[in-house]
Structures are given as C-alpha cells and as structure tokens.
Amino acid sequence: MISVTADVFRLAEVFTISRGSRTEAKVLTVRIARAGAVGLGECVPYARYGESLESVAAQIEALPAGISRAELQEALAPGAARNAVDCALWDLEAKLAGKRVWELAGLPAPGPMTCAYTLSLDTPEKMQAAAARHSHRPLLKIKLGTPDDMPRLEAVRAGASNARIIVDANEGWSAEVYQDLAPHLVRLGVALVEQPLPAADDEALIGITRPVPVCADESCHDRASLGHLRGKYDMVNIKLDKTGGLTEALALRDLARAEGYQIMVGCMVGSSLAMAPAVLVAQGAEYVDLDGPLLLAEDRATPLAYAEGKVYPPEAGLWG
Numbered sequence: 014m015i016s017v018t019a020d021v022f023r024l025a026e027v028f029t030i031s032r033g034s035r036t037e038a039k040v041l042t043v044r045i046a047r048a049g050a051v052g053l054g055e056c057v058p059y060a061r062y063g064e065s066l067e068s069v070a071a072q073i074e075a076l077p078a079g080i081s082r083a084e085l086q087e088a089l090a091p092g093a094a095r096n097a098v099d100c101a102l103w104d105l106e107a108k109l110a111g112k113r114v115w116e117l118a119g120l121p122a123p124g125p126m127t128c129a130y131t132l133s134l135d136t137p138e139k140m141q142a143a144a145a146r147h148s149h150r151p152l153l154k155i156k157l158g159t160p161d162d163m164p165r166l167e168a169v170r171a172g173a174s175n176a177r178i179i180v181d182a183n184e185g186w187s188a189e190v191y192q193d194l195a196p197h198l199v200r201l202g203v204a205l206v207e208q209p210l211p212a213a214d215d216e217a218l219i220g221i222t223r224p225v226p227v228c229a230d231e232s233c234h235d236r237a238s239l240g241h242l243r244g245k246y247d248m249v250n251i252k253l254d255k256t257g258g259l260t261e262a263l264a265l266r267d268l269a270r271a272e273g274y275q276i277m278v279g280c281m282v283g284s285s286l287a288m289a290p291a292v293l294v295a296q297g298a299e300y301v302d303l304d305g306p307l308l309l310a311e312d313r314a315t316p317l318a319y320a321e322g323k324v325y326p327p328e329a330g331l332w333g
Contacts, residue, residue, distance in 0.1 A: 052105025056097035057281035091257035099258025114333035128324040137168035144172030158185020188217035218245035248275040289327035
C-alpha cells in the first residue's frame with residue numbers, strides 16, 4: 014500500500030530567494046506498507062519545475078501498490094514524486110532486511126560532514142547581522158541574484174570574516190554580471206557560484222573565464238543532463254527532488270565524478286526525512302548543503318543531528 018500526505022513545517026524565520034519568500038515548508042510524506050514494515054520518504058514539489066503538491070500527490074497515488082524500485086525508474090520521470098517513493102522503497106527494503114540502506118547499496122558507513130548554512134536574501138544590513146550570528150559556522154551559503162548583490166556580498170564577508178562562502182544566484186545573473194563580479198568574488202574569498210545564469214541561457218558560459226568555479230543546479234537534474242553541461246560548469250549540485258530519488262542520485266554522482274565534475278549535494282527546504290537519504294550521496298562531496306532542518310522551527314520526531322557545523326548520518330528511527 015502506498016499513501017501520501019501533505020505536511021507543513023514552520024520555518025524559524027522568513028526565507029527569501031530571488032524568486033520569492035516563504036514562512037513554511039510544504040512537503041509530501043510517502044508511506045509504503047508491506048509485510049508488516051513501513052518505508053518513509055519525503056519530497057518537496059517545486060513550482061520552478063512545474064510541480065505542485067496536488068500534481069505530485071496525484072502521480073504518487075496513481076502508482077501500482079507493489080511497484081519495485083527498478084519499475085519506478087521507468088514509471089515516473091525524474092522529479093519530486095519519484096524521489097519520495099524511491100526513498101520510501103529504500104527505507105522499506107532496509108527495514109525488511111534488518112540492515113541499513115548503505116549496506117544494501119554497497120556503500121561505506123557514512124560519517125559526519127561539514128554542512129553549509131544558508132543566509133536568505135535581504136538588505137545588506139540584515140544579511141551582515143545574520144552572517145555575524147552564524148560566523149561560528151565554517152561554511153555559509155548566501156542567496157543572491159539581483160542587480161544589487163555587491164553590497165550584500167561585502168556585508169556578509171564583513172559579518173563573517175573567517176567563514177568560507179558559497180553564492181547561489183538562483184539564475185538571477187547574466188554572463189556579463191558574472192564576469193563583472195568575478196574579481197570581487199575572488200577578492201572576498203567566495204569558493205563557488207551556483208547557477209549564475211538561467212538554465213535556458215547557460216550557453217553563454219562556454220568560453221568565458223571562470224576564476225570562481227561555477228556549479229550547475231537548475232541545469233542539472235539527472236545523468237541525462239551531463240551532456241549539456243560540458244564547457245559551462247565545474248561542479249554539479251545533486252538534489253534528490255531533481256534526480257527522482259536516491260537510486261538516480263547515486264548514479265549521477267558516480268558518472269559526474271567520472272566525467273571530471275566536482276560534487277555538491279543540496280536540498281530543497283524540507284525536514285530531516287528529506288535530508289537523510291542525501292547524506293549518503295554527500296559522502297565525499299566537495300560541498301554539502303543539507304541545512305533544510307536548520308531553517309525549520311519544527312522537524313520530524315527523530316531529527317538529523319547537527320553539531321559544530323556538521324551534519325550527521327540518520328538514525329534508523331528516522332530513515333534507512
């Protein structure tokens with residue numbers, strides 16, 4: 014039996030990117046019950062990819078009750094619906110086998126990893142204050158993507174002089190803006206820039222000098238995306254809601270590595286249940302951005318552990 018419910022988690026504070034603001038995380042929770050065990054998965058439908066809570070729930074509810082993971086890869090395209098079901102099936106398999114998911118997948122036991130903390134888009138003054146509050150964290154990610162980003166970037170660096178910084182432009186720049194900002198990004202010690210250009214316009218990245226590495230986010234969904242990234246990007250951001258689950262995320266990671274890309278593992282704003290499978294993908298990644306639960310005012314009953322700037326693997330009571 015496959016069931017899906019909508020859940021809402023309040024955010025600790027308003028979260029803003031260049032596309033808008035939110036005060037809560039709206040997710041779908043999938044439960045798959047078989048042979049006395051229940052597997053869990055979570056997804057975050059994303060309007061940027063034409064998804065809604067209703068459309069994704071309908072996709073999930075239309076699946077055969079006994080579908081396997083292999084059949085699922087053919088039944089649904091990469092996206093939020095397949096992600097939640099795929100992760101629930103992995104969790105179910107682990108519970109039925111009495112093992113952890115990484116054992117079933119032939120992976121080493123996971124360990125803690127340095128995790129980014131995201132500062133949402135705001136005025137330079139408020140972003141500097143937020144950076145100062147979180148200056149103890151080793152890695153800060155800042156949301157930009159407007160015509161007035163330099164004062165914000167300067168402010169964050171002033172607020173957190175020792176933290177590593179990554180920038181997410183959320184498709185808000187042009188190639189010219191990236192090239193104009195690049196020397197300043199280098200000066201301010203920015204480690205990488207996520208998706209500076211709209212995915213539909215990223216051909217403009219071909220041939221330009223990239224003194225700060227550029228990471229594909231909206232331009233990279235699954236393994237089929239990799240052929241379109243050559244010459245444009247140095248890194249790919251793997252998110253399970255884009256790949257359609259853990260199965261494809263692991264395959265994408267391995268192929269991207271083989272093709273010379275560095276790896277970032279990111280997330281939508283969701284609960285610890287959504288982050289737990291991604292922790293397995295993130296092992297060995299250059300950058301880990303699984304801070305969704307840190308942005309919430311409430312979480313799952315058995316949340317992921319975060320301490321000293323690191324995210325820890327999930328307990329069996331949460332997932333896997």
